[in-house]
Amino acid sequence: xxxxxxxxxFKDILPAEAGQWLFVEEQARRxxxxxxxxxxxxxxxxxxxxxxxxxxxxxxxxxKEMYTFTDRGDESLTLRPEATASILRAYIEHALYATDPxxxxxxxxxxxxxxRPQKGRYRQFYQIDAEILGLDDPRVDAELILMLTHFLKAxxxxxxxxxxxxxxxxxxxxxxxxxxxxxxxxxxxxxxGDCRRRIDTNPLRVFDCKIESCRAAVEHAPRLADFLxxxxxxxxxxxxxxxxxxxxxxxxxxxMVRGLDYYTRTTFEVTTDVLGAQxxxxxxxxxxxxxxxxxxxxxxxxxxxxxxxxxxxxxPRVAEDFRRTPALFIAALxxxxxxxxxxxxxxxxxxxxxxxMDYAGKSLKSQMKRADKLGCRYALxxxxxxxxxxxxxxxxxxxxxxxxxxxxxxxxxxxxEALQRGVEDLV
RNA sequence: GUGGGUGUAGCUCAAUUGGUUAGAGUGCCGGGUUGUGGCCCCGGAGGUUGAGGGUUCAAUUCCCUUCACUCACCCCA
Numbered sequence: 001x002x003x004x005x006x007x008x009x010f011k012d013i014l015p016a017e018a019g020q021w022l023f024v025e026e027q028a029r030r031x032x033x034x035x036x037x038x039x040x041x042x043x044x045x046x047x048x049x050x051x052x053x054x055x056x057x058x059x060x061x062x063x064k065e066m067y068t069f070t071d072r073g074d075e076s077l078t079l080r081p082e083a084t085a086s087i088l089r090a091y092i093e094h095a096l097y098a099t100d101p102x103x104x105x106x107x108x109x110x111x112x113x114x115x116r117p118q119k120g121r122y123r124q125f126y127q128i129d130a131e132i133l134g135l136d137d138p139r140v141d142a143e144l145i146l147m148l149t150h151f152l153k154a155x156x157x158x159x160x161x162x163x164x165x166x167x168x169x170x171x172x173x174x175x176x177x178x179x180x181x182x183x184x185x186x187x188x189x190x191x192x193g194d195c196r197r198r199i200d201t202n203p204l205r206v207f208d209c210k211i212e213s214c215r216a217a218v219e220h221a222p223r224l225a226d227f228l229x230x231x232x233x234x235x236x237x238x239x240x241x242x243x244x245x246x247x248x249x250x251x252x253x254x255x256m257v258r259g260l261d262y263y264t265r266t267t268f269e270v271t272t273d274v275l276g277a278q279x280x281x282x283x284x285x286x287x288x289x290x291x292x293x294x295x296x297x298x299x300x301x302x303x304x305x306x307x308x309x310x311x312x313x314x315x316p317r318v319a320e321d322f323r324r325t326p327a328l329f330i331a332a333l334x335x336x337x338x339x340x341x342x343x344x345x346x347x348x349x350x351x352x353x354x355x356x357m358d359y360a361g362k363s364l365k366s367q368m369k370r371a372d373k374l375g376c377r378y379a380l381x382x383x384x385x386x387x388x389x390x391x392x393x394x395x396x397x398x399x400x401x402x403x404x405x406x407x408x409x410x411x412x413x414x415x416x417e418a419l420q421r422g423v424e425d426l427v
Numbered sequence: 428g429u430g431g432g433u434g435u436a437g438c439u440c441a442a443u444u445g446g447u448u449a450g451a452g453u454g455c456c457g458g459g460u461u462g463u464g465g466c467c468c469c470g471g472a473g474g475u476u477g478a479g480g481g482u483u484c485a486a487u488u489c490c491c492u493u494c495a496c497u498c499a500c501c502c503c504a
Contacts, residue, residue: 005495055504065502083502111504116428118498127504281502305504331460364462372464383462397464 009123019322031151037104042086048076054085067112080111085127092296106130126308136300138235141266142242156316161252164268166236176227183221190217204257262287282306325375330357331367333383
């Protein structure tokens with residue numbers, strides 16, 4: 001039979017790696033819960049129109065990177081490229097704003113992009129996503145960033161650095177935008193094809209272009225900071241003050257415009273000293289008009305998305321550090337011992353003790369080998385002698401010492417606990 | 428979507444100008460110890476050399492096609 005492999009750009013997270021992933025998720029949930037966030041589970045498939053409207057028609061995501069297909073009902077569906085649009089859809093659809101004016105929501109799960117896979121960039125990738133809806137207070141922006149950096153430190157990132165910017169609001173951004181367009185229109189021949197097109201579609205994106213001539217062309221372009229209206233200026237100031245209160249290290253990057261259309265006011269990215277400044281682990285920002293744009297009431301929002309794989313790759317503790325090892329291996333010799341081992345192993349498991357045993361009737365040597373390979377701290381050896389004496393051999397594989405132990409749950413768990421406390425057993 | 432690189436054992440890799448039974452390390456299984464792991468020693472299993480076609484007396488090696496993986500570009504939610 002021909003074997004079947006995973007499809008292009010999709011990848012298995014095997015147990016050897018999954019322990020590290022679990023750790024990251026646990027830390028996220030712990031920290032986020034403390035900050036009042038609640039888990040929300042949203043579908044991974046949505047109507048294409050949701051993303052077209054939510055993310056912006058002229059973004060690269062919507063233009064060419066979405067995992068879109070037509071289902072049998074002739075409806076265009078898309079595997080979600082990000083979580084924000086889906087969360088807002090659910091928020092609006094269930095009128096969560098009617099229950100509580102403030103919603104803090106997070107979700108952890110797979111996102112999809114239809115790109116050619118490369119290093120660390122698969123078609124299915126994972127994000128940790130958090131959104132706050134119903135608050136436009138700038139202190140909330142700072143609070144969200146504080147939570148984010150706190151989480152990043154919890155998983156061991158040494159030097160998370162936050163870059164922030166303000167993109168203005170519908171009052172002041174149009175002025176900036178037209179100033180940028182005016183600036184660019186005089187320099188069209190210096191721009192690459194994409195950027196020339198962007199003048200009409202998404203002029204601010206030109207700031208993100210890596211091509212040298214484009215960078216030069218925007219070198220003396222108008223500065224966003226000079227166009228912010230009073231309200232936005234005050235807002236941005238309070239964000240900075242609030243971050244300072246908790247000594248969150250940040251810098252202002254007024255060229256950071258982010259790839260999505262919906263952002264307003266505060267935007268931010270997190271980089272680390274491991275990757276250099278060009279690769280962000282987290283991107284986020286405020287999107288005060290988005291809920292309304294998706295057909296909901298005029299409710300402000302702010303959120304971020306953490307790239308899971310990238311975060312994992314930046315952690316100082318590697319996958320091996322999160323290996324799960326059974327606490328006890330039960331080695332049995334002979335049919336009678338196997339019976340006892342089987343019952344003991346599963347009764348211990350029912351009591352939440354991680355136990356492994358051999359079912360194949362292998363030699364004691366090979367069972368001990370396996371116990372060692374699995375990283376078991378203790379082994380319980382049961383053979384005819386032990387059955388006759390009603391007392392098993394309890395071996396500490398780390399110290400290579402062994403003592404007798406009763407063949408009952410209480411004796412075994414008591415022995416393990418005593419040894420873990422470092423108490424020498426008296427028997 | 429564009430360009431480069433690579434496909435040989437579960438994994439990491441060898442194999443002379445094309446040459447006869449395709450090797451090593453590691454992992455796996457077993458033995459060296461009548462019932463004791465790690466270190467060491469010995470043995471064993473495990474391959475359609477990605478697939479298909481071509482050239483040749485002979486192809487892992489050369490050519491073509493295809494698929495996969497991979498790196499980079501583009502872009503990055």
